[in-house]
Structures are given as structure tokens and as C-alpha cells.
Amino acid sequence: MLLILLFLLSPDLTLSVNQDGLNLQRVRLGLDDPDGFFHNWNDRDDNPCNWNGVECHLASGAVNSVDLSNANVGGPFPTFLCRLQNLTFLSLYNNNINSTLPADMSACQNLQHLDLAENLLTGELPGTLADLPELKYLDLSGNNFSGNVPARFGQFKKLEVISLVDNLLDGVFPSLLSNLSTLRHLNLSYNPFRPSHLSPELGNLTNLEILWLSGCNLVGQIPDSLGLLTKLTDLDLALNSLQGPIPSSLTGLTSVVQIELYNNSLTGELPIGWSNLSSLRLLDASANELTGTIPDELTWLPLASLNLYENRLTGELPKRIADSPNLYELKLFSNRLTGELPRNLGESSPLVLIDVSNNLFFGEMPPSLCSKGRLQELLMIRNAFSGQIPASLSQCRSLNRVRLGNNQLSGDVPAGLWALPHVSLLELAGNSLSGGISKSIASASNLSLLLISKNKFSGQIPEEIGFLNKLVGFLGSDNLFNGSLPGSIVNLGLLGQLDLHSNDLIGEIPSGISSWKKLNLLNLANNGLSGEIPAEIGSLSALNYLDLSGNQFSGEIPVELQSLKLSQLNLSDNRLLGHLPPLFLKQIYKNSFLGNPDLCHDIAGLCNSRSHERDRRYMWFLKSIFALAGLVLIVGLLWFYWRYKNFKRAKRAIDRSKWTLISFHKLGFSEYEILSCLDEDNVIGTGASGKVYKAVLSNGEAVAVKKLGRLPPNKVAEEGDVESGAVHNDKFEAEVETLGKIRHKNIVRLWCCCVTRDSRLIVYEYMPNGSLGDILHGGGGCGGGSSKGGLLDWPTRFRIALDAAEGLSYLHHDCVPPIVHRDVKSNNILLDGNFRARVADFGVAKAIDAAGKATESMSVIAGSCGYIAPEYAYTLRVNEKSDIYSFGVVILELVTRKRPVDPEFGEKGLVKWVFTTLDQRDDGGVDHVIDPKLDPCFKEEICKVLNIGLLCTSPLPINRPSMRRVVKMLQEVSGENPIRPQSKDGKFSPYYYEDAPDTGGVA
Incomplete structure (x- = not known):
């Protein structure tokens, strides 16, 4: 009875619900849904209110909310959503929505919440969004919007939240948003705006609660009006180029919880009045040029985090800061602060991190730093702290990084400090610490780096050191360690550096060191080690630094050392004898073998033709002379050694500082971590432009690094590169400029680039399965190598073709201006761990203007043999049709598993060979073209894809379809409307399609 009454009161209810459901079905059909999010969107269900992501108004039953967040759907913006007349909430957050936003969205009249963040939207922001009268929340973050923020954005009527973070907006800074008096959140961070001043009119936004403008290319001073x-x-103004003092008006922001001003060029002293900010929890003004002292009134605040590092602050740390009950993070490193740290620091504060490195602090370390039991990072390097390490730290089991290097600490290290279970880095180098390494170090199960050089440690290195299976570096040089190396040390399978030079070690190097597969530095110089040099050292393929000088090693030099790729080799001042291995018979190795009287060979200055007895008498005579001037010589050598080490240290610092990092995404690594991986063992590819390395980062992730060296402007590159040096150097700018603006699931992602005067690095995502060319044909060059193409079944090959087509379609149709790749080939299509394809190598890519012409003239042919379109070779005119031809060759490779140029084709090439085979054989020739390793059950589908490939390689550019059409044809191959090959005379005819241009016959 109740249902009948509702029907009579609302006769249009069923029609309304059905209409909403129909519009939602249209939305579903327009989107790609690989994860089956729409599985319960049943077109036979009249009520869509129970569908995933759909909510309805309780009274009317009309759809008022659609939430497709994190659904992994893709495609253009679904405009049918705006036909839901009662829709107030719409979220497509974190999907693959691409193309541009519709120019007119006025149909969404009731929309209050619109979230399109983290998608692939491009083009300019549509100004018509301001026509939505009810809109309160607008989030377009994490897309590829470019250009200016529309002037109409200053006309929103009810907007409270606007977020445009992490786009490519490169116009003027939108000061017009200061007209929106209703705004509560304004977030424009990480956009490359033109250099702009902060408008004083921002002070008019009196309802504003959050202001995020980090990374917006802001210049000038911070306006006083922000204090209103x-x-x-x-308040976040970090990562800009703001100058001048911090305005005192900011101390009037009585509600502020956090202020972030780091990485600017702010000067002057910290203003007075901080005590007004009773809610302040975070103050980060690091990496500026601030001077003066730290105001005492900051210690009256309930600060949780105080970050003032990398400034020019002086004076002592206020003593009352130790009384702060909330302080968990204190970063003051790289200033000029002095005095003693408060003795009770950490007693009242739940400190998690303290970093006061690179200052002038002195006195003893406070014993209460870990009183709350939460301290994780203790960083105090390069100060003048003295006395003993507090015994209380040995009970601080929460610690994971301890850096106390380059101070004046003395006494024994508390035994418990060696045994802390979570510490990964223990740095005590450059002090006057004594005693030995405690056997309790066996409990330090997470220890990765042990840095204890330049102290007074003594005794034997304990066997327990071999229990540290995560140890990567053990640097203990310039101490007083004695005894032999523990046999257990060979169990350290991850060891990368072992430096124990200048100690009193004796005995032989333990057997079994072949387990050190990752060792790159071995320095045992200036000890008393004896026996023969183990031949096992020659099996350490990663080793590039070997110094065993100043010991008592005897016997012959193992010939196995010749297999190492060493940048430093020193076996001087031992008791070696016999002849040098052949590889070392070069003058450049002379200084590597000095001081071995019984080691003789024909290297000038190493030895001569006299007998060994006469050599010994001669050496005795020389030693007598040296003894007379020994004191002067020792003093001179020590002075020279000290100057040399300072010079090398300064040179390394300069070399590292020469690198400039340009990032295109938020990074979890630095340029130094990348540079440390650039050795020959990590090379995964070599081409005309340079080498490609695989770099495994400390977090376990991998990236690919392409290293491009500069060529002189008129020098011709190696390996057949016909371009001049100037053009070769431009490839770096071209690839960075292109990839830096592109974000697409089928375009390889560019993380960052590093630049110096002589070298350039491009860091992009690592593709575990390499290139399609290597998989299909092997890496052995033309006609060589073993192909793995037979391992790719047809569904995988088809998916690769579709992925690559979608990537090229994005370049041709969705980029503004369009981009022509100019070097499409199977070696430039990379495959991830799931064999999904990405288009890569944009070194010769060009933008195309509205008339379809390249923005720069083409003076040379770019591309690879077998892939170059016929018209390109003689006209040097480039447009998207050239890419389509090259992609057609890739399709033929996938179908035939043959190279574009192969001796079996003679002078024809793959395209002509396929066409001739299909045209001349009575049976159509299909079976003679298709890879015999493909399953015959897919023959019909393979033929359709073969047709597409031949259409793309039509000799006349006008006959080639657009890439957008190619994508659609590939999608139709396995869909409901397959492409049917046509024929005139019953034979297989590759150039005829239902939708092909009418050219009157085969081109």
C-alpha cells in the first residue's frame, strides 16, 4: 500500500531513476575499466543506487554523488555525468582520465564538490568552471594543465577550496584569486609560474586557513599583509626565491600551527613576537641566509619541530628549549652556533631527531637525550664536543642513526652502544676514542655502516663482526687494531668497502673472500700482513680499489688480478717476487709495485739488469743514505700526505658540487646516490649517444641512467651517428624538454636530470624486460644474437602494439603542440615487468605547429635504417605520418619476428618483403609471413593486425591512418566490430579496409 502511495505522489520517480541509470551506463561505456570497478553496474537494474561509487538522495532516489576514486579507470572526461541533474559530489581522484576538460561544463549546475586530482588531463583550465554557482570544492592537482589560470577564476561565488598543485601552469601567478573572499584553502604549490611577486591583496582573504605556495617561482619580499x-x-612559502627579512607581522598569526619558509633567500634576524603564536607546532626557516641568534621566546612555545638549519645563526642555544614538552625534532645543522647544549635536553622533550652538525658547539654531550626512549637519529658531526659518550645512550634501543664523527670525544665507547639492534649507521670517526670493539656488536643486526677511522681503538677485531649480515661498509683505518683479521669476516656477503689501513694487523688474509661479490674497495695498507696475496681477489668483479701496500706479503703476484677493472692498484713495499703478470707490463703501473726488491721485470725504473745480490747491496746503500736524512724526509712526507689528502678531499667536494640536479617529480634520492652507481658493471646498454646504466637505490628501487657526454660542435659521433656534435649535444635538451612535460602510462617516465660542463645524465624509470627489439631479435647485432621473441605469445605482442600506439597517439593528438618522435623503432619501445610497453628515447623528437610543420627545420635525417618513411629521406619534411610509418614497421616485426633490414630480404627491407610475399603467392602468402612460433588459433586476429601494419606503411603518407585511428582499429580487432580485410580478386590485399581512404587501388 505504501509503495502504491509513493508511486502516486511521485509519478516521475521511476523515469528519473531509469534516466540516471542510463546516463551512468553511458559513462561506463566511455571508460576503460581494467580492474572491473563497474562489475555491478548492471544495465538491467533500474536502481543505480547500489552500484559501486554511486549514492542517491534518500527522499527522491536521484543520484547525487559519484565517487570513482582509485578505480584505475581511463579515458576522456565522462561528460554524461553532468546530465545527472541532482549531482552535487563528483570525484575521479587518482585515475587515468586523459585528454582535456570540456570547454563548457555549465550542465553541472548543482555540483558542489569536484575532485579530478592525480589524472592525466592536459591543455588549459576551462574558465567556465567559474559558472558553476554552487561549487565549493575544486581539486585539479597532479595533472598536466598548462598556460594561465583563467581570469574568470576570480569570479567563483561560493568557492572555499581550490587546489592546483603539481601541474604545468606557466603563466603569471594568479593574484586574481585574492578576490574570492569565501576561500578557506588556497593551494598552488609546485607549478612553474613566471617569476612573480606575492600580491599584498592576499591579505583580503580573511577566511583563509591554509595557504600553500611552495615551489611557485615567487620572488621579492613577503608582504606584511599576510599578517591579517x-x-x-x-603557511607554506618554501622552495621559492623570496628575499628580505621575515616580516614581524607573521607573529600576529595567532591561529597558525605551522610556518614553512625553507629554501628561500631570506635575510636578517628572526623577528620579535613569537610568544604570540601559542598554537605554533612547526617552524621551518631552514636553508636561508638568516643571521643573529635564536630568540629565547621561541622556547616558550609548544613547538614540536624547530628547523633552522643551513643559515648563518650565531650565539648559544636558549637553555629553556630543553623544557619544551612537545619538541620531537630539532634541526640546527650548518650554522655558527656555539656554547654547550642544555644538560637537560631531552629530559622533558620526546626527542625523535636532533641534528646540530656543522656548528661550533662544545662541552659534554647531554646524558638525557634519550630520556623519553624515542630518539631515532642523533647527528652531531663536526663540532667540538668532548668527554665520554654518555652511558645512557647504550640503553636507547630506538636509535637507528648515530653520527658523532669529527669531534673531540674520548674514553671507551659504552658496550651497549655497539649492540643497539636498530642502528644502521654508527659513525664515530675522527675522535680520540679508545678501547676495543665489544663482542656485543653481534646484536647489532641492522648495522649497515660502521665508520670508526682515526681514533685510538685497539685490540683484536672480534669474530662477532662476521655476524653482521647487513654490513655494507667497515671503515676502521688509522687506529691501533692488532692481531689477525677474523675468519668470520668472509661471511659478510653485502660488504662493499673494507678499509683498515694504518693499523697493526698481522697474519694472512682469510680464505673464502670470494664471497665478497659486492666489494668495491679493499684497503689493508700499512699493516703487518703476510703470506701470499690470495688469488681469490681476482674473482671480486666489483672491486675497483685495491691497496695492499706497506705489508709483508710474499710470493708471486696472482695472474688472476688481471681480470679486475681497477682504478687504483698499489702493492708497493712488500716482499713480492717473480715476474709481473702481462697486463701490468705498462709504465702506468710502475708506482703500483715499487719497494719489492725481488720483483723484477722490464719496466723502466722498477728494476734493472743487475743480479739480485747487487740489487740488495745497492738498496742497502740507499737505505743508509736515507737514514741520515730520515727525520727531514719523514716530516716532509707527513706534510705532503696531509696536503695531498686535503687536496683530494677538496677536489672530490668540488667535483660533486659541479652537478646540477633538475627534478620533474618528487624524488626519494639525490644525485650523489645516482653518481655512485655509474660503473661498468651496471651498464645495461650502449648506443651512439652514450651508455645506459642500471642504478639500484638505497630503498631497493631501480632507475635507468643515460649518460650523454658533450661532443665538440663539428665532431662526428661514433657508431654511425651522422649528426654533428652540436646536434648530438641538442639530443639531451630535446629529450629532457620533451619527457619533462609528458605524463602518460605508455611514455617512459623522466625522474630527473643531472648536468655538468662535460657530462649529462638522464634518470628515468627502469624497465626490467628491456626493449622490444632485444626480446624479438636478441642483442647480438644484425643477424646475430639469440632471439627470445618466441617466448612472447600473441596476446602479449598485441598488448605491446596497443600500448605503444596509445603512447604515440598521446604525443600526436593530446600534447600541445603535438610532438613527433622521429625515431620510432622496436629498440625504443621498452617493456616493464608485466611486458607493458612504454615509448622511450626522445633525443630527436620535435614539436609540430598548427600547420603540421616542425618548429625547427630538419637539416639531417633522423631515425633508424629500415624504419624511415620513404618521403622523409628525400624531402626532410617531418610530420606525424613519419612516425606512423615507423610504427607500422614495428607491427610487422611483431607479426613476423624479423628485423627491418635482414640479408634474406636482399635490398627490399621488411616492408617490401612482406608485401611481395603476400602479393605473389597464390595462397595469399600469410603463412609464409607470420612467425611460425605463434599459436595458429590466433591467425585471424594476427591477419587483422598485419593489415593495420601494412596500412601504416603505405608509400603515400595520405593513405596512412592517424595514430588515433590506429588505436581504434587495434581496439576493434578483439572487439565487437573487427576490421575486415577486403580484396578485389580473392587474394590477400593489405591496403584495403572499410575505413581506408579511397585511392582507387593499391598505392
Whole structure:
């Protein structure tokens, strides 16, 4: 009875619900749904209110909310959503929505919440969004929007939240948003705006609670008017180029919880009045040029984090800071602060991190740093702390990084400090610490780096050191260690550096060191080690630094050392004898073998033709002379050694500082971590432009690094590169400029680039399965190598073709201006761990203007033999049709598993061979073209794809379809409307399609 009454009161209810469901079905059909998010969107269900992501109004039953967040759906923006007349909430957060936003979205009249963040949207922001009268929340972060923020964005009527973070907006800074008096959140961070000043009119946004403008290319001073934003809780102006002092008006932001001003060029002293900010929890003004002292009134605040590092602050740390009950993070490194740290620091504060490195602090370390039992990082390097390490730290089991190097600490290290279970880095180098390494170090199960050089440690290195299976570096040089190396040390399978030079070690190097597969540095110089040099050292393929000088090693030099790729070799001042291995019979190795009287061979200055007895008498005579001037010589050598080490240290610092990092995404690594991986063992590819390395980062992830060296402007590159040096150097700018603006699932992602005067690095995502060319044909060059193409079944090959087509379609149709790749080939299509394809190598890519012409003239042919379109070779005119031809060759490779140029084709090439085979054989020739390793059950589908490939390689550019059409044809191959090959005379005819241009016959 109740249902009948509702039907009579609302006769249009069923029609309304059905209409909403129909519009949602249209949305579903327009989107790619690989994860089956729409599985319960049943077109036979009249009520869509129970569908995934759909909510309805309780009274009317009309759809008022659609939430497709994190659904992994893709395709253009579904405009049918705006036909839901009661829709107030719409979220497509974190999907693959591409193309551009519709120019007119006025149909979404009731929309209040619109979230399109983390998608692939491009083009300019549509100004018509301001026509939505009810819109309160707008989030377009993490897309590829470019150009200016529309002037109409200053006309929103009810907008409270706007977020445009992490786009490519490169116009003027949108000061017009200061007209929106209703705004509560304004977030424009990480956009490459033109250099702009902060508008004083921002002070008009009196309702503003959050202001995020980090990384917006802001210049000039911070306006005083920001002090009028009394409701502000979060102010972020970091990562800009702001100058001048911090305005005192900011101390009037009585509601503010965090202020972030780091990485600017702010000067002057910290203003007075911080005690007004009773809610302040975070103050980060690091990496500026601030001077003066730290105000004492900062210690009156309930600060949780105080970051003032990398400034020019002086004076002592306020003593009352130790009384702060909330302080968990204190970063003051790289200043000029002095005095003693408060003795009770950490007693009242739940400290998690303290970093006061690179200052002038002195006195003893506070014993209460870990009183709350939460301290994880203790960083105090390069100060003048003295006395003993507090015994209380040995009970601080929460510690994971301890850096106390380059101070004046003395006494024994507390036994418990060696045994802390979570510490990964223990740095005590450059002090006057004594005693030995405790056997309790066996409990330090997470220890990765042990840095204890330049102390007074003594005794034997304990066997327990071999229990540290995560140890990567053990640097203990310039101490007083004695006894032999523990046999257990060979169990350290991850060891990369072992430096124990200048100690009193004796005995032989333990057997079994072949387990050190990752060792790259071995320095045992200036000890008393004896016996023969183990031949096992020759099996350490990663080793590039070997110094065993100043010991008592005897016997012959193992010939196995010749297999090492060493940048440093020193076996001087031992008791070696016999002849040098053949590889070392070069003058450059002379200084590597000096001081071995019984080691003789024909290297000038190493030895001569006299007998060994006469050599010994001669050496005795020389030693007598040296003894007379020994004191002067020792003093001179020590002075020279000290100057040399300072010079090398300064040179390394300069070399590292020469690198400039340009990032295109938020990074979890630095340029130094990349540079440390550039050795020959990590090379995964070599081409005309340079080498490609695989770099495994400390977090376990891998990236690919392409190293491009500069060529002189008129020098011709190696390996057949016909371009001049100037053009070769431009490839770096071209690839960075192109990939830096592109974000697409089928385009290889560019993380960052590093630049110096002589070398350039491009860091992009690592593709575990290499290139399609290597998989299909092997890496052995033309006609060589073993192909793994037979391992790719047809569904995988088809998916690769579709992925690559979608990537090229994005370049041709969705980029503004369009981009022509100019070097499409199977070696430039990379495959991830799931054999999904990405288009790569944009070194010769060009932008195309509205008339379809390249923005720069083409003076040379770019591309690879077998892939170059016929018209390109004689006209040097480039457009998207050239890429389509090259992609057609790739399709033929996938179908035939043959190279574009192969001796079996003679002078024809793959395209002509396929066409001739299909045209001349009475049976159509298909079976003679298709890879025999493909399953015959897919023959019909393979033929359709073969047709597409031949259409793309039509000799006349006008006959080639667009890449957008190629994508659609590939999608139709396995869909409901397959492409049917046509014929005139019953034979297989590759150039005829239902949708092909009418050219009157085969081109």
C-alpha cells in the first residue's frame, strides 16, 4: 500500500531513476575499466543506487554523488555525468582520465564538490568552471594543465577550496584569486609560474586557513599583509626565491600551527613576537641566509619541530628549549652556533631527531637525550664536543642513526652502544676514542655502516663482526687494531668497502673472500700482513680499489688480478717476487709495485739488469743514505700526505658540487646516490649517444641512467651517428624538454636530470624486460644474437602494439603542440615487468605547429635504417605520418619476428618483403609471413593486425591512418566490430579496409 502511495505522489520517480541509470551506463561505456570497478553496474537494474561509487538522495532516489576514486579507470572526461541533474559530489581522484576538460561544463549546475586530482588531463583550465554557482570544492592537482589560470577564476561565488598543485601552469601567478573572499584553502604549490611577486591583496582573504605556495617561482619580499590572515593555520612559502627579512607581522598569526619558509633567500634576524603564536607546532626557516641568534621566546612555545638549519645563526642555544614538552625534532645543522647544549635536553622533550652538525658547539654531550626512549637519529658531526659518550645512550634501543664523527670525544665507547639492534649507521670517526670493539656488536643486526677511522681503538677485531649480515661498509683505518683479521669476516656477503689501513694487523688474509661479490674497495695498507696475496681477489668483479701496500706479503703476484677493472692498484713495499703478470707490463703501473726488491721485470725504473745480490747491496746503500736524512724526509712526507689528502678531499667536494640536479617529480634520492652507481658493471646498454646504466637505490628501487657526454660542435659521433656534435649535444635538451612535460602510462617516465660542463645524465624509470627489439631479435647485432621473441605469445605482442600506439597517439593528438618522435623503432619501445610497453628515447623528437610543420627545420635525417618513411629521406619534411610509418614497421616485426633490414630480404627491407610475399603467392602468402612460433588459433586476429601494419606503411603518407585511428582499429580487432580485410580478386590485399581512404587501388 505504501509503495502504491509513493508511486502516486511521485509519478516521475521511476523515469528519473531509469534516466540516471542510463546516463551512468553511458559513462561506463566511455571508460576503460581494467580492474572491473563497474562489475555491478548492471544495465538491467533500474536502481543505480547500489552500484559501486554511486549514492542517491534518500527522499527522491536521484543520484547525487559519484565517487570513482582509485578505480584505475581511463579515458576522456565522462561528460554524461553532468546530465545527472541532482549531482552535487563528483570525484575521479587518482585515475587515468586523459585528454582535456570540456570547454563548457555549465550542465553541472548543482555540483558542489569536484575532485579530478592525480589524472592525466592536459591543455588549459576551462574558465567556465567559474559558472558553476554552487561549487565549493575544486581539486585539479597532479595533472598536466598548462598556460594561465583563467581570469574568470576570480569570479567563483561560493568557492572555499581550490587546489592546483603539481601541474604545468606557466603563466603569471594568479593574484586574481585574492578576490574570492569565501576561500578557506588556497593551494598552488609546485607549478612553474613566471617569476612573480606575492600580491599584498592576499591579505583580503580573511577566511583563509591554509595557504600553500611552495615551489611557485615567487620572488621579492613577503608582504606584511599576510599578517591579517588571523584564521590561518598553515603557511607554506618554501622552495621559492623570496628575499628580505621575515616580516614581524607573521607573529600576529595567532591561529597558525605551522610556518614553512625553507629554501628561500631570506635575510636578517628572526623577528620579535613569537610568544604570540601559542598554537605554533612547526617552524621551518631552514636553508636561508638568516643571521643573529635564536630568540629565547621561541622556547616558550609548544613547538614540536624547530628547523633552522643551513643559515648563518650565531650565539648559544636558549637553555629553556630543553623544557619544551612537545619538541620531537630539532634541526640546527650548518650554522655558527656555539656554547654547550642544555644538560637537560631531552629530559622533558620526546626527542625523535636532533641534528646540530656543522656548528661550533662544545662541552659534554647531554646524558638525557634519550630520556623519553624515542630518539631515532642523533647527528652531531663536526663540532667540538668532548668527554665520554654518555652511558645512557647504550640503553636507547630506538636509535637507528648515530653520527658523532669529527669531534673531540674520548674514553671507551659504552658496550651497549655497539649492540643497539636498530642502528644502521654508527659513525664515530675522527675522535680520540679508545678501547676495543665489544663482542656485543653481534646484536647489532641492522648495522649497515660502521665508520670508526682515526681514533685510538685497539685490540683484536672480534669474530662477532662476521655476524653482521647487513654490513655494507667497515671503515676502521688509522687506529691501533692488532692481531689477525677474523675468519668470520668472509661471511659478510653485502660488504662493499673494507678499509683498515694504518693499523697493526698481522697474519694472512682469510680464505673464502670470494664471497665478497659486492666489494668495491679493499684497503689493508700499512699493516703487518703476510703470506701470499690470495688469488681469490681476482674473482671480486666489483672491486675497483685495491691497496695492499706497506705489508709483508710474499710470493708471486696472482695472474688472476688481471681480470679486475681497477682504478687504483698499489702493492708497493712488500716482499713480492717473480715476474709481473702481462697486463701490468705498462709504465702506468710502475708506482703500483715499487719497494719489492725481488720483483723484477722490464719496466723502466722498477728494476734493472743487475743480479739480485747487487740489487740488495745497492738498496742497502740507499737505505743508509736515507737514514741520515730520515727525520727531514719523514716530516716532509707527513706534510705532503696531509696536503695531498686535503687536496683530494677538496677536489672530490668540488667535483660533486659541479652537478646540477633538475627534478620533474618528487624524488626519494639525490644525485650523489645516482653518481655512485655509474660503473661498468651496471651498464645495461650502449648506443651512439652514450651508455645506459642500471642504478639500484638505497630503498631497493631501480632507475635507468643515460649518460650523454658533450661532443665538440663539428665532431662526428661514433657508431654511425651522422649528426654533428652540436646536434648530438641538442639530443639531451630535446629529450629532457620533451619527457619533462609528458605524463602518460605508455611514455617512459623522466625522474630527473643531472648536468655538468662535460657530462649529462638522464634518470628515468627502469624497465626490467628491456626493449622490444632485444626480446624479438636478441642483442647480438644484425643477424646475430639469440632471439627470445618466441617466448612472447600473441596476446602479449598485441598488448605491446596497443600500448605503444596509445603512447604515440598521446604525443600526436593530446600534447600541445603535438610532438613527433622521429625515431620510432622496436629498440625504443621498452617493456616493464608485466611486458607493458612504454615509448622511450626522445633525443630527436620535435614539436609540430598548427600547420603540421616542425618548429625547427630538419637539416639531417633522423631515425633508424629500415624504419624511415620513404618521403622523409628525400624531402626532410617531418610530420606525424613519419612516425606512423615507423610504427607500422614495428607491427610487422611483431607479426613476423624479423628485423627491418635482414640479408634474406636482399635490398627490399621488411616492408617490401612482406608485401611481395603476400602479393605473389597464390595462397595469399600469410603463412609464409607470420612467425611460425605463434599459436595458429590466433591467425585471424594476427591477419587483422598485419593489415593495420601494412596500412601504416603505405608509400603515400595520405593513405596512412592517424595514430588515433590506429588505436581504434587495434581496439576493434578483439572487439565487437573487427576490421575486415577486403580484396578485389580473392587474394590477400593489405591496403584495403572499410575505413581506408579511397585511392582507387593499391598505392
